[in-house]
Amino acid sequence: MMRKTVLAGALGTIALAGGVTGPAAAQDDTFKIGVITFLSGQAAESFGVPAWNGGKLLVDMLNEGGKLPAPYDTMGFGGMKIEVVVVDEAGGATKQVQEFRNLVQREEVDAVVGYVSSGDCLAIPPVADELKAFTILYDCGTPRVFEDNSFEYVFRTAAHATMDNVSLARYLKSRDFDVPSFAGLNQDYAWGQDSWADFKGAMSQLYPDAEEKTALFPKFGAGQYGTEISALLREKPALVHSSNWGGDLQGFLIQATARGLHERAQLVLAAGDHVIPQLGNKMPDGIFLGARGVNGLAANARGGELKELTDTMWSAYEAEYDTFPVQAPFRMWQAIFGLKTAVEKAMADNGGTKPTDEQLAAAMTGLAWDAPSGRIEMALAGGHQAIQPNAIGTTKWNTETGKMELVDVEYYNARCVNPPEGMKSADWLAQGFPGAQCD
Amino acid sequence: MDLVATILVDGLIYAGWLFIVSVGLTLVFGVLNILNIAHGSLYAIGAYASASLVGAYFAAGGEAFPYGSYAALILAAILVAVVLGPLLERGLLRYFYGRDEVLNVLVTYAVFLILEDVMKLIWGVNPYFVYEPYTLLGTVEMGSLFYVGYDFAVIGAAIIVGLAVWLTLNRTQIGKVVLAVIHDAEISQTMGVNVKRIYLGAFMAGAFLAALGGALTAPMISVTPGLGVNVIIVAFAVVIIGGLGSVPGAAIGALMVGISRAASVHLLPEAELFIIYFVMAIVLVFRPEGLFAKTQARKI
Amino acid sequence: MMRFSVFTYAAIGFAVLAAGAIVLPDWAMFLFAMALAKGLVCLGIVGMMRGGVVSFGQGLYYCLGAYTATLAANFLGVSDIFLLTLLSAAVCLLVGLVFGPLLSSYRGIFFAMLSLALSMVLYGSLSKMSFIGGTDGLNIGAPTFLGWAPEGRPLQTALYLYVVAIVVISGTLMRIYFDSEQGLITLATRDNELRVEYLGASVRNIMAYNYVFGALLGGIGGTIAAVALGHVDPEFAFWTTSGEFVFVAILAGYLSVPSVFVAAIILEMVRSFSNLYFPNTWQLALGIFLLIVIVALPGGLGSLVSRRKGDPT
DSSP: OHHHHHHHHHHHHHHHHHHHTOOOOOOTTEEEEEEEEOOSSTTIIIIIHHHHHHHHHHHHHHHHOSSSOTTSOSSTBTTBEEEEEEEEOTTOHHHHHHHHHIIIIISOOSEEEEOOSHHHHHHHHHHHHHHTOOEEEOSOOOTHHHHSOOOSSEEEOSOOHHHHHHHHHHHHHHTTOOOSEEEEEOOSSHHHHHHHHHHHHHHHHHOTTOEEEEEEOOOTTOOOOHHHHHHHHHHOOSEEEEOOOTHHHHHHHHHHHHTTHHHHSEEEETTGGGGHHHHGGGSOTTOEEEOSSSOHHHHHHHOSTTHHHHHHHHHHHHHHHSSOOOHHHHHHHHHHHHHHHHHHHHHHHHTSSOOOHHHHHHHHTTOEEEETTEEEEEEEGGGTEEEOOEEEEEEEEETTTTEEEEEEEEEEOHHHHSOOTTOOHHHHHHTTOTTOOOO | OOHHHHHHHHHHHHHHHHHHHHHHHHHHHHHHOOOOTTHHHHHHHHHHHHHHHHHHHHHTTGGGSTTHHHHHHHHHHHHHHHHHHHHHHTTTGGGGTTSOHHHHHHHHHHHHHHHHHHHHHHHOSSOBOOOHHHHHTOEEEETTEEEEHHHHHHHHHHHHHHHHHHHHHHHSHHHHHHHHHHHOHHHHHHTTOOHHHHHHHHHHHHHHHHHHHHHHHGGGSOBOTTHHHHHHHHHHHHHHHHOTTOHHHHHHHHHHHHHHHHHHHHHOGGGHHHHHHHHHHHHHHHOTTOSSOOOOOOOO | OOOOOHHHHHHHHHHHHHHHHHHSOHHHHHHHHHHHHHHHHHHHHHHHHTTTOOOSOTHHHHHHHHHHHHHHHHHSOOOBHHHHHHHHHHHHHHHHHHHHHHHTTOOHHHHHHHHHHHHHHHHHHHHHOGGGTGGGOEEOOOOBBTTBOOOHHHHHHHHHHHHHHHHHHHHHHHHHHHHSHHHHHHHHHHHOHHHHHHTTOOHHHHHHHHHHHHHHHHHHHHHHHHHHHSEEOGGGGSHHHHHHHHHHHHHHOSSOHHHHHHHHHHHHHHHHHHHHHOTTTHHHHHHHHHHHHHHHOTTOTHHHHOOOTTOOO
């Protein structure tokens, strides 16, 4: 029976050995970031992998130095080489919380950049604050993160779902589209529910007479929408809204177009641009969609002051990956550019040493910087939540070039489609967009 | 088109899919007395195999005769059965015959874990899409609703499968032999039946049906890792409701689950997820053998 | 040869594990705390396995305990960890008392399937209850310890020592139960139920007790896991979670209590390193390992440490 104790002791020693000889801590001439994004599963091909492809490309370009226009021509982050640890976001929020703890405590990263899934974005911030770890949420869309709570160490460098859905509603209005009734099919979790709530709210202001028909919430990852499409066809709404993304959006579009839903109702997709490369000409013409910011094709068409930066990143991405960048790499780029700006600002303030989590947080609060998506400003939630401009377009397949294009693109400036500081989006919508600055 | 008819049609479409997916599971349990958790993995492998095969077919110039892709789907399912059937049954499961049924469940659970990763190693982690077969059969108009011809083809396939299995078991020589083995394997062996071959055949049939379910589903969805995990549970529910080992039971179970789910989506979407397991639990509580179970002798 | 009493082993066990609070780095303490919490659930399964039934639905109590604690913390403002544990234990006890008599008449496949169905019912219900988070789940704040509200390393240490204490106490109590009359009758039931009935013991009662203990342990394990993670979601009740508990129970075997926690720690370590180093093969490794254990070590790891004479399995 002594063997039990010996066994326990042996295991304890192994664990200690593992702990003591854990991975090396980051040194002062490198800046180690932990990147978390979908590398497997249905969100990988349309979001996680393109995002990391874009990120990897940018990190390499920064580490070389001088490949980008000012102010991003300096090497790495303030001269420090950027080192990256990449973690797969698959597996659910509980698993991600464990991975986050591992990244911060075992891998000892200097900053975490992550999270496509809104579910993960709700679970991680309290843990980030508990561990006092500087974290950037680069992609997820639920407005709840900073509207229901406030965090010291957590920042989101992209605008949230309210922007996407208000822009959609404004696009409909500015094109004089008639909407006697509308329905929705959204995934049953924070992102889907919030997107629908925001779209409904915006529509009730811009189209007060529109009748809201059915709102369907199939499970995230359901993939098969036969019964739901029947319900939508039965109800005959003039417009069908969906914030589906990844494999769920592809499945829905394939099944819906096969049954002619797109001919009987106008499809509007809050975040639809990312399935364009995979669907090709299977994506019908005439769908109104957004890219959650001036990303992808809309950015390429925009020109203006940021043309050089956008074109540099666009051509590098196309050269490396043989396809054009959709929204996901754009958002990763704006996060990394923001991080670079924050690190260098913190170093300027602290005399040139590697900044601590607290110094990074102080530098990031209220920061503004340029990215291919436009000017990013940390203007909401006390400087923790970003706003950015948006664009909505209509799909049209170009038979000559054999590529999908976005036509009739309309651009919205950040303060037109994002709520103002200190106001919850639901309230902003209910009160008729007070303080919106649209031109 | 009125609500009841819509629910019935949607329910039937879902039930057809459910039946194909579940009948293999009930057959394997009936003959081999094994509740095969890896059934879901076989379904997923069927989906991946058909995605690859159909993709290869079109890449090799199948555009000229797109209906050939349906043959590719079925061929994929056959391949899965022929490769994995003997591998799993002869290579692993036969060492556990006659042992505790729960032990067999654990063995198939281990196989499920292994196959989940094998799929990732062979096909990678990115989604596969094979849309072409889905849209080939055009649309069907019913009242004011439009369905895809493919959905009804699945119902047709389910009916064919059900009839084929039932006829084979009850009207053919080999079927009667199988029934004898189900009732008492030992006596059958003493009467000269090659029980080993019957077991192998039954398992391969079960694997084929699981893979067929996956192959037929692949054109509708994006084939990604983790496909099998949800299917197993739904298949279990159908099989438990209908009775383990009963093919008509699987059909009834599929209809019950299919229609109640369709009704739930149209009428009370909040209950959709929970209704299947709730029905399964109720049936287990009141009639644990299911509605049409095969009789099992109690061991003393 | 001198036989040490179970209390001596408990004391040694506590000392060894508690030493981890000093030597282990933060991430390892968290990992051990999670592993030990899950080990509690597995201990419940082992208790039932000794009676010959395998529950594929312990996730029900794991989830119930976790959600009770989280809801109590978020809506009732309870943050004391002792109180939360007590609350979850009470809730799981009640639910266990309801389902126990029901499930105690089932064996084999049907027991496994019914327990699985019940846990999936909870999963399905929670997934659709958006007002408590739906599939996103809920966050739970850091716990307090009888008024003391630590942060950082002291918090981790306090949580770790709390888990260790609970584990040692439960392990000791379960060992005493296993060696008691009821516990030994449970083993006999595994071998031949009818004869046990004829000898005068009530098999139904024994199975019900074992189930209720499983429910309690599951609930306590779930509470601690929730508090350590800071987050709960309906996945706690999904069948694959329950499957992992069964995996650990099979690995550990039903002969020794410490082996349950050793097996749980092994699984947590593999899982923790897997995402970074071998994300696409760790389940493969687990499956193969499970097969090896089933074939070569039917008594689980525990049989390496103590041999039960004449075990025909």
